[in-house]
Amino acid sequence: MNENVLGIVAGVLTSASMIPQLIKILKEKNVKDLSLVMLLVLITGVSLWVWYGVMKDELPIILSNGFSVLVNLSLLICYFIYRKS
Amino acid sequence: MNENVLGIVAGVLTSASMIPQLIKILKEKNVKDLSLVMLLVLITGVSLWVWYGVMKDELPIILSNGFSVLVNLSLLICYFIYRKS
Known part of the structure; x- marks a missing residue:
């Protein structure tokens, strides 16, 4: 399989898996089970992945992690x- | 910053952010808020990222997504x- 197609399919799947969490929070307006520290760690991590993707010039990594941010x-x-x- | 160091730091942060979820489930023995479909989508997605990492020969991607799997x-x-x- 072409590397970019593989990366884009992988990115769509991992990105799609986060949407239900966001919908749940928006519907229930309840964040007591969300950890602020973990959210900050995750945002830092995915931002660094975007930077990594830019350095390596790999569009699937930039797009899927950009979406995560x-x-x-x-x-x-x-x-x-x-x-x- | 060196690309591999950047990728490893990014990978450690995004991987670490998943551990509290696992600990929470193991402690509470309650999975009613987990979505089976989303879990399957996510496992497929991160497995494809491992494959992508292998094709591109990028260790940070293989390690962090392997840990996610x-x-x-x-x-x-x-x-x-x-x-x-």
Whole structure:
């Protein structure tokens, strides 16, 4: 299989798996089971993967981790909006 | 920064972020909030990332996604052990 096709399929699958978490939080407006530290560690990690992808010039890595950054930043924003309730 | 060091740091951070989920499930023996479909999608996705890493000969990708495969297979096993309770 072509490397880029493989990377894009892998990226779509791992990215898609995070969407239910975001939908659940948005619906339930409940973040008590989210760990702030872990969210910050994860955002740092996926941001570094984007940087790695840029250095290696690998589009599948940049796209899938870029998407992860967006999803996890959304979770972080939800965390601060909903933590009081 | 050296690309491999960057990839390894990124991999350690994203891998570490999954451990609390596994510990939580092992402690609480409760999998009702785990989605089987999403677990299967995620395991397929990270397995394809390992394959991508092997094709590109990139150790950080192989190691961090290989670790993800192990953690998520453990979650899958927990799912089948604890789903009845």
